[in-house]
Amino acid sequence: RLGSKARDAGYRLAGFDTIGSTNSEALAAAAAGDPGGIWFAALQQTAGRGRRGREWHSPSGNLAASLMVIPDASPEQIATLGFVAGVALNSGLSSILPGGMVRIGIDGADGADGRSRIALKWPNDVLADGAKLAGILLEAAKTPDGRQAVIVGIGVNVVAAPEGVPYPATSLKALGIERSAEDVFEALSDAWVGAFGLWNDGKGVSAILERWRHSAAGIGAPVAISQDGIVRRGIFETIDSSGRLIIRDDDGARHPITAGDVHFGAT
Ligand code: BTN
Numbered sequence: 025r026l027g028s029k030a031r032d033a034g035y036r037l038a039g040f041d042t043i044g045s046t047n048s049e050a051l052a053a054a055a056a057g058d059p060g061g062i063w064f065a066a067l068q069q070t071a072g073r074g075r076r077g078r079e080w081h082s083p084s085g086n087l088a089a090s091l092m093v094i095p096d097a098s099p100e101q102i103a104t105l106g107f108v109a110g111v112a113l114n115s116g117l118s119s120i121l122p123g124g125m126v127r128i129g130i131d132g133a134d135g136a137d138g139r140s141r142i143a144l145k146w147p148n149d150v151l152a153d154g155a156k157l158a159g160i161l162l163e164a165a166k167t168p169d170g171r172q173a174v175i176v177g178i179g180v181n182v183v184a185a186p187e188g189v190p191y192p193a194t195s196l197k198a199l200g201i202e203r204s205a206e207d208v209f210e211a212l213s214d215a216w217v218g219a220f221g222l223w224n225d226g227k228g229v230s231a232i233l234e235r236w237r238h239s240a241a242g243i244g245a246p247v248a249i250s251q252d253g254i255v256r257r258g259i260f261e262t263i264d265s266s267g268r269l270i271i272r273d274d275d276g277a278r279h280p281i282t283a284g285d286v287h288f289g290a291t
Pocket of ligand 1: 045
């Protein structure tokens with residue numbers, strides 16, 4: 025079910041128990057002329073897609089949700105929508121957590137007090153205690169009248185973390201948080217309304233990026249970024265005004281990164 029803010033803002037929901045990929049449903053809706061503002065949500069996907077052509081494992085009880093939006097914004101601004109999703113996930117998850125169990129907005133490291141830390145990992149992941157809890161996949165489509173539609177696909181490991189993936193992964197259940205995918209979606213759909221509203225109102229991109237940076241994992245620490253077999257190492261300095269990751273190398277030179285896989289702690 026949609027949250028009340030999402031309903032009041034006019035969003036619609038098509039819910040499924042099992043579907044191939046909610047992103048595919050959303051792409052089809054864009055191509056079929058849907059006016060936008062529609063979520064496709066499923067409790068299980070049989071052909072979930074991840075970033076960079078990877079599979080996304082979506083077993084029963086996890087959340088798979090895709091929003092189709094047709095933003096009235098420049099291509100440069102539209103390119104920052106993934107950060108809106110990150111901010112919405114961060115605040116949506118924080119709103120359903122039992123008091124004090126997981127603190128949001130602290131860096132990705134484990135806390136000495138034993139509480140889990142949730143953080144955003146550039147470009148499009150959510151981490152809890154350094155392990156992946158959720159991922160975001162953006163896809164683009166054209167509407168029949170030539171406008172740009174964006175599909176914001178969000179997968180949250182609610183009851184199960186994928187096995188056999190080449191990175192640490194976790195789930196809300198593994199963190200001791202027993203909430204349903206429906207609860208997570210309700211909170212997420214409401215949090216999206218707030219984050220998208222901020223982004224959509226002129227100063228929005230800088231406001232969203234500021235919030236994103238505030239919850240980012242690894243700023244100020246060593247990172248290695250790999251893309252197409254090339255690895256660049258340095259200090260993760262910040263995210264710039266268009267959402268690029270800025271890395272500072274040993275010689276003090278700064279390099280903007282637009283895509284790649286980030287590994288923390290590598291020097
Ligand atoms: C990633 O981290 O690689 C992104 C994962 C995105 C998964 C979501 S689940 C809902 C939507 N439908 C898909 O097929 N993929 C996205």
